[in-house]
Amino acid sequence: MLRISAFVFMALALGGCSDQWGWYVVDPTTASGYANLKFLLSGLYYTVLLSLTAISISIVVGLLVALPGLSEKKLLRGFNRTYVELVRAVPILVLILWIYYGLPQVSGLTITVFWAGVIALALSDSAFQAEIFRAGIQSVDRGQNEASQSISLNYADTMRFVILPQAIRRILPALGNQLVYMLKMSSLVSVIGMEELTRKANELVVVEYRPLEIYTVLVLEYLVLILIVSAGVRWLERRMNADARR
Amino acid sequence: MVQIEGISRFYGNFAALKSVSLDIAQGERVVICGPSGSGKSTLIRCINRLEKHNEGRIFLSGVELNDSKASEEVLRTGVGMVFQQFNLFPHLTVLDNLTLGPIRARGMTRKDAETLAMTYLDRVHIADQAEKYPRQLSGGQQQRVAIARSLCMEPKILLFDEPTSALDPEMIREVLDVMVELAESGITMVCVTHEMGFARKVADRMVFMDKGEIVETAPPETFFSAPKSARCKDFLEKILGH
Numbered sequence: 431m432l433r434i435s436a437f438v439f440m441a442l443a444l445g446g447c448s449d450q451w452g453w454y455v456v457d458p459t460t461a462s463g464y465a466n467l468k469f470l471l472s473g474l475y476y477t478v479l480l481s482l483t484a485i486s487i488s489i490v491v492g493l494l495v496a497l498p499g500l501s502e503k504k505l506l507r508g509f510n511r512t513y514v515e516l517v518r519a520v521p522i523l524v525l526i527l528w529i530y531y532g533l534p535q536v537s538g539l540t541i542t543v544f545w546a547g548v549i550a551l552a553l554s555d556s557a558f559q560a561e562i563f564r565a566g567i568q569s570v571d572r573g574q575n576e577a578s579q580s581i582s583l584n585y586a587d588t589m590r591f592v593i594l595p596q597a598i599r600r601i602l603p604a605l606g607n608q609l610v611y612m613l614k615m616s617s618l619v620s621v622i623g624m625e626e627l628t629r630k631a632n633e634l635v636v637v638e639y640r641p642l643e644i645y646t647v648l649v650l651e652y653l654v655l656i657l658i659v660s661a662g663v664r665w666l667e668r669r670m671n672a673d674a675r676r
Numbered sequence: 677m678v679q680i681e682g683i684s685r686f687y688g689n690f691a692a693l694k695s696v697s698l699d700i701a702q703g704e705r706v707v708i709c710g711p712s713g714s715g716k717s718t719l720i721r722c723i724n725r726l727e728k729h730n731e732g733r734i735f736l737s738g739v740e741l742n743d744s745k746a747s748e749e750v751l752r753t754g755v756g757m758v759f760q761q762f763n764l765f766p767h768l769t770v771l772d773n774l775t776l777g778p779i780r781a782r783g784m785t786r787k788d789a790e791t792l793a794m795t796y797l798d799r800v801h802i803a804d805q806a807e808k809y810p811r812q813l814s815g816g817q818q819q820r821v822a823i824a825r826s827l828c829m830e831p832k833i834l835l836f837d838e839p840t841s842a843l844d845p846e847m848i849r850e851v852l853d854v855m856v857e858l859a860e861s862g863i864t865m866v867c868v869t870h871e872m873g874f875a876r877k878v879a880d881r882m883v884f885m886d887k888g889e890i891v892e893t894a895p896p897e898t899f900f901s902a903p904k905s906a907r908c909k910d911f912l913e914k915i916l917g918h
Contacts, residue, residue, distance in 0.1 A: 576726050577763035577822075581777030581829055582752045591776055595767050 455640045456647055466634060470647055473630035477655070480544065480619060480626060481612045484551035488612075489605070491552065492559020497589075499564045510560065517557035523618050526550040530622045547619035555612060562604045566597035599670050606663030610656050617652075627651050677702045677833060677864055678723060683732030685718050692718045694888040695732065700833070705865045707875040707896075710885035711911060716868040719885070720835045723866065724755040737832065752781060756826030760838040762818045764810040770797070770821050771806040774828050782829070789828075796824040800854050816847030820854055827858075834858070836867040870915060876900065884908045 456470070457463035499510030520528075530546035533539070541549075570593050578588040598605075620629035631648040635641045678700040685693040693715045700706055708716045721727040722734060725741055734741045739750040765773050774793035778784040784792070797803040800820040810818055819839055826834060836855070840848045852874050859865055859878040869875065875882060875896060882899040884892040884907075892899070892908045900916075903909045 571763075573759060573761050573763035574765065576757075577759065577765070577825075579726060580724060580755075580757040580759075581825065582781035583777065584781075587780045591780065592765055599767070 451643060452640050453643055455634075455638050455643050466638065466644075467647075469634060470627070470630050470644070470651070473625060473627035474651070474655075476544070476624060476626040477613065477616050480547050480551070480616045480624065481609070484548045484555065484616070485609050485612050487548065487552035488555035488559050488608075491556035493563050495556060495560035496563035496567065499560065500567055510564075514557045514560055517553060520554065522550065522554045522615055523621065525554055526618055526622060529553075543619070543622050543624045546622060547616070547624050551612060551615060551619070554615075555608060558608060559605075562601050562608070563597070566601035566604075567593055569600055570596045602663065602667050602670065606660065606667075609659055609663070613655055613659065614652065677704070677737065678866075679733075679735040680719075680723075681733045681735075683722060683729040683734060685715075685722060685727055686730050691888050693722070693729070696885075696888070696890055697732075698883065698890065698893075700864065700866060702832075703862050703864055705859050705878050705880045706867070706883060707879040707881075708866065708868045708883045708885060709870060709872075709875070709911070710891075714885040715888040716885050717837050718888075720757075720837060720866055720868055723833075723835060724751060724757055726757075753829055754832050755835060756829050756831035756833070757835045757837065758819070758822050758826055758839045760841050762810070762815075762822045762842070764818055764822055764825070766810050768809075769806070770802075770808055770810065770813070773810070773821060774825050777825070777829050793824070793828055796827045797821075799827070799857075800824045801850075814847060815843045816850045819843065819847075819851045823851075823854060823858070831863075833864040833866065836865065836869065838868050838870070840869065840871055872900070872916060884911065886911070 454460065454463055456467050458467055495510055495513050498506035499514075501507055526547060529550045530541065530543065533546075534541055574592055574596065575588065578592045583592070616626060617628040620626060620632060623629065627648060631644050635644050638644065678698075680696060680698040680700075682695045682697050683693055684691060684695050696715070696719060698706075698719075708719065710716050718727055722729045723736070723741075725747075736747075736750050736754050739746050741747045741751065765776070768776065771790065771793055774796065775786065775789035778789040778792055779786060794803055794806065797806055800823055802817055802820050802824070805813060805817060805821075810821065813821065823839075839855070840851050843851065848871070852871060855865075855867070855874065856878055865878075867875075867879075879896045882892075882894055882896050883890055884899070884903075884905075886907050892903060892905050894903075899908075900912065903912055
């Protein structure tokens with residue numbers, strides 16, 4: 431495995447010097463290269479907006495689905511299981527296509543590309559969020575619930591002030607993972623015409639016919655974006671832990 | 677104050693409590709002891725409905741405890757509990773641990789709640805630790821904070837579930853001292869403990885439980901000097917033996 435990746439790396443590095451590569455398409459010192467680069471980066475806005483909107487919704491939905499999963503009532507637990515199993519089983523790409531092309535036919539509503547993407551990504555992610563929240567809440571000691579009950583907190587207050595603050599601290603790494611995953615999966619929304627990073631790259635490839643360089647830039651765009659997110663999540667983790675240890 | 681009428685609690689086929697009856701008068705201090713697994717904890721946990729009894733009835737200030745609104749209301753400020761494992765909220769400061777209940781459940785303003793909290797922290801001799809987090813305190817200090825937290829709800833009756841069992845020996849004393857002071861203040865107390873010195877000092881009545889039943893009830897003088905049942909004699913010999 432190591433040998434193969436070393437080989438691939440060497441091939442790429444050598445290729446950089448050979449005439450296989452034509453970096454001129456994205457050379458910022460030339461006018462056309464600069465324009466191309468700017469065009470590629472212009473997809474950043476929708477990639478970020480799409481991912482952040484979708485993850486915000488999926489966290490809320492995920493929590494709302496997780497809570498009945500922790501109930502003593504069989505019916506509520508059944509709802510949680512059904513939701514998670516059903517939603518988790520649909521591939522994201524299929525969900526995007528179904529919501530954009532299929533849903534308007536049944537509902538009669540027209541849906542924009544952006545909202546079709548947000549709904550598909552959020553729905554798909556919410557099943558995973560629900561499992562993460564359920565595990566996080568279950569990991570909080572039962573005594574915390576009993577203590578809350580003994581000072582007469584109701585269910586909502588117990589969750590809000592006692593259980594969730596402790597659970598969220600524990601699931602923060604998993605939530606960070608989901609955000610990274612969401613940023614990557616947002617590339618799929620390009621198939622219905624969302625003008626995000628991947629779509630922009632595809633459009634440029636059709637014009638310039640230099641897929642190698644353009645897709646390499648695309649890879650780097652996602653890499654930088656995700657490294658920033660990772661650093662952000664780690665910073666948040668450190669801050670919360672420092673809070674707890676003070 | 678509390679009337680327990682023939683309650684039973686089952687876990688599957690196992691009966692943790694078998695038709696237990698007990699009356700607790702206002703201001704009375706009851707100490708419950710017995711071997712582990714005898715149902716002592718289950719009994720007091722039924723009084724604040726952390727456990728729900730399957731049979732029989734419990735009345736608190738004349739209101740039957742069940743799933744009704746009236747029962748919820750009488751429990752709200754009626755019963756406080758101190759746990760073996762303290763169960764403080766680790767992400768909140770000592771002060772916030774104490775004010776959460778008064779603010780959210782009793783509708784007090786933050787300012788009033790903080791004044792109240794400081795009064796009770798002072799009473800358990802730990803007012804100087806108000807801004808700290810639980811993990812920065814010793815076990816004995818944490819348990820005293822937990823006692824103050826339940827006092828902040830100003831309950832009519834305070835339940836203790838083996839409050840010193842999780843403590844290092846040198847910290848047991850400071851918690852017991854606070855409990856003795858509380859007992860002298862006249863609050864109704866039901867205490868599950870193995871601290872017989874404490875029991876002798878404050879109990880109005882001793883209750884001995886074994887295998888889910890109350891075997892013997894007696895004032896401490898006769899309980900310790902002349903236990904009636906063989907099981908109770910045996911238990912006392914074991915824990916007072918050396």
